[in-house]
Amino acid sequence: MTPETARPYVDVLPAVATALAAGRPVVALESTIITHGMPYPQNSVMAANVEKIILGEGATPATIAVVGGRIKIGLSDGEREALAVATGPMKLSRADLAYAVAEGRTGGTTVAATMICAHMAGIRVFATGGIGGVHKGAEESFDVSADLDELARTPVIVVSAGAKAILDIEKTLEVLETRGVPVVAAGSDVMPAFWSRESPYRAPLRVDDPKAIARLFAARKALGLGGGMLIANPVPESDEIPAGEMAGYIEVAYRAAQEQRVAGKAVTPFLLAKILELTDGASLKTNIALVENNARLAARIAKAL
Incomplete structure (x- = not known):
């Protein structure tokens, strides 16, 4: 689970927190595919559909991103849509994940950064x-x-x-x-x-x-x-x-x-x-x-x- 020292910087979506606490399956999703990988509106539609697919398979989706310096383990529909249209988001990896948190920045997480955050949350x-x-x-x-x-x-x-x-x-x-x-x-x-x-x-x-x-x-x-x-x-x-x-x-x-x-x-x-x-x-x-x-x-x- 999330280390005590990291918790002040992390927000876990309630549905994700409930699934993790109950030991139910959770699947992490990255967000650079939303911020840097696809144009709008296809990025937004894709991200919503992928979450629905995971739910349909009996697991809980947790799209990971940094929003205003907060590490998000799971996004609300509104947060996901805002990320899809964000202007100038960072592309975050291990080297600059903490920078985005410290400076209150918004960014999509790459494979590396998503792995770090998923492991931090127990996914x-x-x-x-x-x-x-x-x-x-x-x-x-x-x-x-x-x-x-x-x-x-x-x-x-x-x-x-x-x-x-x-x-x-x-x-x-x-x-x-x-x-x-x-x-x-x-x-x-x-x-x-x-x-x-x-x-x-x-x-x-x-x-x-x-x-x-x-x-x-x-x-x-x-x-x-x-x-x-x-x-x-x-x-x-x-x-x-x-x-x-x-x-x-x-x-x-x-x-x-x-x-x-x-x-x-x-x-x-x-x-x-x-x-x-x-x-x-x-x-x-x-x-x-x-x-x-x-x-x-x-x-x-x-x-x-």
Whole structure:
């Protein structure tokens, strides 16, 4: 549960607090997908629908964000809508989470920051779209997401459609292996590539059932193995964009980013927006479908724990 020292900075939505106190399943949700990942109003509609999906699966959703310096474990409908239209929200990771709290700022939580806050609240499962990872050209830019280190240190199950396909998936897998993070594909022998069901890379581990994921998490805890787990859940076949088609869009988007000298935290939002433009909105539809799919699996895992 929330440490005593953190409680003055944390607000837990009553429905979430009740579920946690009763030992009922709760699923955390990130908020950079709302603040930086999708345009309005699709971000707002998506966020509301994902919460409804989790409720329909018999779990309680807890969208996490920082609002006016308060860490929110679960958002009201009004808070979620306000976040969807917020002007200039921060994109928060481990490095600047406390800054936002101290300075009374508002921001969306990345995978890393959401894991920190979920663990702080006693939530063990978290659904997202895709994790951050090693960016292409990282051998020169050193652009590696803090999500990877967080997966190695914070004991939360993260359900995603793999690493975002704009990243170097092969190097991302190598870093996760080095950090000792179990990478488990759900019902597949190969890693998904966010918008696409398959990448060229074999999945390190495979499970076919939420109960098996829960058993693995319990075994890691019993053995004293710290850190989280990454569950790579392929987007439904009817919603995917083939990897070969996406590769062309990603290449064009990267060239545009380089030409405009986009760097740091601005890279991922820029690439996603450019790909949305290039695909005439198809990438957004797939993104929404994969988030919904991940929410369903996360709720089932939470129930199995």
